[in-house]
Amino acid sequence: MSAVSQDEADRVLHLKSREREAHACYPCRKRKVKCDGVQPCRTCQKRKHPEICTYVLPHSRRRSASRHSVARSASPRSPAVASNQQARPDDSSKNYVYSGDNSVASILRMRASDINESVAREVGSVLGLQNTFSNYTFMNSKTPLERWQSLLTVMPQRSEVLKFFHFYRVTAYPFNPILADIDRFESDLCTYLNAHASGELRDPENITDRWATDKSIGHVSLLLATLAAGAHYSDIGCSERFELSTDFARRSFHALRLANFLFRPSLDIIQALLILGNTLQNMGQSDAAWALLGTTIRLAQTMGLHTERSTVHWPEHVRTKARNLWSTIIWQDSLLCLCYDRPPIVSVTGWSFANSFFERQDLSFAEVMHLLCRIGLDIMRPENLSTAESDRALEGLQRLDYAHQRGLPYLRSRENCTTMQQHLEHLALRMHTSFCISVLCRPAMKQSTPQPFLHQTGILRDRAKGSLIDASKAFLDFQALSTVPLRSWSMVHTVLSSTLLLCIWEETRNDPECCNLQQKVIDVFSSSNSRINDDGASLPESDSQWLSDRHIRALVTLRSALEREQETSATGTENWTGMAPNMLPQFGPGPVGPVDMTNPFDVSPVTYLDSIMNLPMFDYTQENGFL
Structure with missing residues (x-):
C-alpha cells in the first residue's frame, strides 16, 4: 500500500464488485457458481428454477454509501451529470435510459442523497421509463444456447470479410464516414478474424463467452452491415452483387435482434443501423431508409448521444466517438430531408464544437x-x-x-x-x-x-x-x-x-x-x-x-x-x-x-x-x- 493510496484500492475493489454483480444472477452468487449473465442463465435452467433467476438484488449499506459519494461528487449546477451517472460505458447497469434535467427521474437521481437510495436508483423502472427484457422478445431464441447457435448461422466467414470489407473501406467509407472510430473498428476486426481462425466461432454446442455478449453480437451486426455496403460497391456482377448485399443486410438485422437492439442500444448498434439505412438508400429504397433513420435517431437519443452533457463522465475516447456518431446522424437526416423536403428531427445544439x-x-x-x-x-x-x-x-x-x-x-x-x-x-x-x-x-x-x-x-x-x-x-x-x-x-x-x-x-x-x-x-x-x-x-x-x-x-x-x-x-x-x-x-x-x-x-x-x-x-x- 506504500505506492497506492487506500482510496485508489477501494475504487478498484468497488469496480470489481460491480463487475461481479453484473455477470451473476442472485442464485449463482449465493451458491458461488459460474453464471453466463443471461436471464434465465444456464445454471438456473439446469437446476430447474429459472423463475428465481434475477439480477435485481438488495444493496448493502456499504455499496449504497459508495454510490452516495459518486452522486455527491457531481456538480450541483449540472443536473444532467447526476442524472446520467449510469450512462458510463463501463457501468455494469444495462438499464440506463437518458432523461432530461426536468424529468422526475433526473430530479430524483439528483436528490439521491436526500431520499432512499434504492428509490432513486430504480425510479426509471418504477415510472415505466425503462426496458426490462433481457432478450429480444420477437424471435424464437429463448435460451443462451439457442441464441449462440442462431448467431453462428449469420456470422461472416473469413473469405467474406477479406473480400468485401476492402470495398467498404476504400469506396464507401471515404464519402460517407459512418464508422465513428475506423481505426478501433479495424483493430476489432483483426480480433474477430483471429478468433474465427482459432475455432472459437465454430462449435454450436459450446458457447464462447466473449462472443456471446450483447456487446459482441452488436459488433458482429456492425461488421455485417459494413460487408453489405461493401458488397454493393464491389466489382462483381449486378445480380450477384444485389443478392449478396441483401443477404449481408438480412444477417446484420438478425444479429441486431440477437443483440436486443430495440431494448439495449449501443454505439455499435447505432452505427450498424446507420450503415444499413444508407445501404437501403443505395438500393433505391429511400422511403424505408427514412423510416429506419427515425428509429435509429430515437435509439441514439435514448442513449443520450444528442447532448454533450449526458456524456460528461464517459472516457474521453468514448465521448469523441459519441460526438462523431451524432454528427453522422445529422449528416444522414439532413440529406434525406433535403431530398424529400421533409422536416428534420435531429438537433445540432446539444454538442458544442471548438471555436x-x-x-x-x-x-x-x-x-x-x-x-x-x-x-x-x-x-x-x-x-x-x-x-x-x-x-x-x-x-x-x-x-x-x-x-x-x-x-x-x-x-x-x-x-x-x-x-x-x-x-x-x-x-x-x-x-x-x-x-x-x-x-x-x-x-x-x-x-x-x-x-x-x-x-x-x-x-x-x-x-x-x-x-x-x-x-x-x-x-x-x-x-x-x-x-x-x-x-x-x-x-x-x-x-x-x-x-x-x-x-x-x-x-x-x-x-x-x-x-x-x-x-x-x-x-x-x-x-x-x-x-x-x-x-x-x-x-x-x-x-x-x-x-x-x-x-x-x-x-x-x-x-x-x-x-x-x-x-x-x-x-x-x-x-x-x-x-x-x-x-x-x-x-x-x-x-x-x-x-x-x-x-x-x-x-x-x-x-x-x-x-x-x-x-x-x-x-x-x-x-x-x-x-
Whole structure:
C-alpha cells in the first residue's frame, strides 16, 4: 500500500464488485457458481428454477454509501451529470435510459442523497421509463444456447470479410464516414478474424463467452452491415452483387435482434443501423431508409448521444466517438430531408464544437460536409420557413459559400488535386454543394415562364442555373473515375433532379450547353442501364439495381423529352405545351399529382419534377376496404 493510496484500492475493489454483480444472477452468487449473465442463465435452467433467476438484488449499506459519494461528487449546477451517472460505458447497469434535467427521474437521481437510495436508483423502472427484457422478445431464441447457435448461422466467414470489407473501406467509407472510430473498428476486426481462425466461432454446442455478449453480437451486426455496403460497391456482377448485399443486410438485422437492439442500444448498434439505412438508400429504397433513420435517431437519443452533457463522465475516447456518431446522424437526416423536403428531427445544439473548427481554413472533406449538413438542417427548420424565401435563400447561399471556401485547397479547386482520392473528394463535394444551392434557389424557379423579378430573384436564378450545370458536370467527371456516383443514391438523385430541371426550366431547356449536358447524362445512364425498354420496364439481369423505379421513370421521361425537342422545330412554348401532358401517361395507372389537372403554362419546374420523382407508391384512397 506504500505506492497506492487506500482510496485508489477501494475504487478498484468497488469496480470489481460491480463487475461481479453484473455477470451473476442472485442464485449463482449465493451458491458461488459460474453464471453466463443471461436471464434465465444456464445454471438456473439446469437446476430447474429459472423463475428465481434475477439480477435485481438488495444493496448493502456499504455499496449504497459508495454510490452516495459518486452522486455527491457531481456538480450541483449540472443536473444532467447526476442524472446520467449510469450512462458510463463501463457501468455494469444495462438499464440506463437518458432523461432530461426536468424529468422526475433526473430530479430524483439528483436528490439521491436526500431520499432512499434504492428509490432513486430504480425510479426509471418504477415510472415505466425503462426496458426490462433481457432478450429480444420477437424471435424464437429463448435460451443462451439457442441464441449462440442462431448467431453462428449469420456470422461472416473469413473469405467474406477479406473480400468485401476492402470495398467498404476504400469506396464507401471515404464519402460517407459512418464508422465513428475506423481505426478501433479495424483493430476489432483483426480480433474477430483471429478468433474465427482459432475455432472459437465454430462449435454450436459450446458457447464462447466473449462472443456471446450483447456487446459482441452488436459488433458482429456492425461488421455485417459494413460487408453489405461493401458488397454493393464491389466489382462483381449486378445480380450477384444485389443478392449478396441483401443477404449481408438480412444477417446484420438478425444479429441486431440477437443483440436486443430495440431494448439495449449501443454505439455499435447505432452505427450498424446507420450503415444499413444508407445501404437501403443505395438500393433505391429511400422511403424505408427514412423510416429506419427515425428509429435509429430515437435509439441514439435514448442513449443520450444528442447532448454533450449526458456524456460528461464517459472516457474521453468514448465521448469523441459519441460526438462523431451524432454528427453522422445529422449528416444522414439532413440529406434525406433535403431530398424529400421533409422536416428534420435531429438537433445540432446539444454538442458544442471548438471555436477552431469554425475558424480554420483547412477543413477536410468530411468536416466541410458536416458544415453543409448543418446548414441544410437550418434550411429545413419549420421555424425558418416563415422568413421571406428570397432572404432566407440569400443568407443560406452566403453560408454555403463560406463553408466551401474553408476547405483544403484541393476541395476548393480541382487544379490543386494531386491524387486520385483528392479528385474524387473534390467532385463529391461539388455535387453536394451544387445540390444544396439548387434547393435554396428553387423559389426562383417556381414560375414556369419569365416574369419581371427583383434583383434578389435574379441572383437566385443565376445561382440556380449555375448549380444545375455544375452538378451535371461534376457527375460526368466523377463517373469517369469511379463507380461511386452510379452506386450512391444521393448522387443519382442529385444528377437526375438537376438534369430534369435543366430540361424543363424555360431558362435552360433551349440552352445549347444545357442540352449537351442532358444528353451526356442520359448516355451514361443508358450505357449502365441498357436493358430498360422504351416503356421504362426493367428487364432481368440488367445493371439497374441501383436505380429505383422512380429514377427509371425520370430517365424515360427525360429521354422522351429530349427526343421531342430534337424532332420538332416549334418554339419553346409549343415544346412545353406538347411535352408535359404527353409524358405523364408513361408513369402507369394511378394518381400522378397536380400536373395533369393544371394548364402546363402554369406548372412550375419544381412541381413537374416532384410529379416525376415522387409519384405516390400507394393509393391511399383505397384504405376503406380490406380487399
